[in-house]
Amino acid sequence: MAEVTLDLRGMPKAEAYAELKQHARAVLEGIDDDITGMATLSCLLHHAFGHLWTGFYRVVTPGKLLRVGPYQGTLGCLEIPFGKGVCGAAAAKGETVVVADVHAFPGHITCDGRSASEIVVPVFGRNRELLAVLDIDSEHKGTFDEVDRRELEDLVRWFQK
Numbered sequence: 001m002a003e004v005t006l007d008l009r010g011m012p013k014a015e016a017y018a019e020l021k022q023h024a025r026a027v028l029e030g031i032d033d034d035i036t037g038m039a040t041l042s043c044l045l046h047h048a049f050g051h052l053w054t055g056f057y058r059v060v061t062p063g064k065l066l067r068v069g070p071y072q073g074t075l076g077c078l079e080i081p082f083g084k085g086v087c088g089a090a091a092a093k094g095e096t097v098v099v100a101d102v103h104a105f106p107g108h109i110t111c112d113g114r115s116a117s118e119i120v121v122p123v124f125g126r127n128r129e130l131l132a133v134l135d136i137d138s139e140h141k142g143t144f145d146e147v148d149r150r151e152l153e154d155l156v157r158w159f160q161k
Helices: 013-027 035-050 085-093 148-161
Strands: 053-063 063-074 080-081 097-099 115-126 130-138
Touching: 013 035, 013 148, 035 053, 035 063, 035 130, 035 148, 053 085, 063 085, 063 130, 080 085, 085 097, 085 115, 085 130, 097 148, 115 148, 130 148
Parallel strands: none
Antiparallel strands: 053 063, 053 130, 063 080, 097 115, 115 130
């Protein structure tokens, strides 16, 4: 199953995420390495939905600094301070941030000028410590909604195993 990369574009979101989560669980069965999980989920999400950028920013200094981790897409920003941009805001708040139009988000950090909308989901570990944020960018405004929020939050619970 690990050799299969799903393309779920065109499916209703809830159905697509259900299939993706089942596939991700099967691929990651028996794996307990966070970096492997980040790399695998980045790949699966990116190819399943055809996003512009899909990846993780890891906490390297708790409460202060995120650094790029495994991702799919063009070159990402290498470091993001907590509280800066969408990723930094999600990390500082410990809550998912959905942005329909990144150009209207105060302090948005432009890593790729093609980005138009974004969702950033905090990733917590076993002891509820913030490990990273999952950052997904789209070239289209209004791509992400409450279905994405709910399903991505559920998907990253893998890190709390």
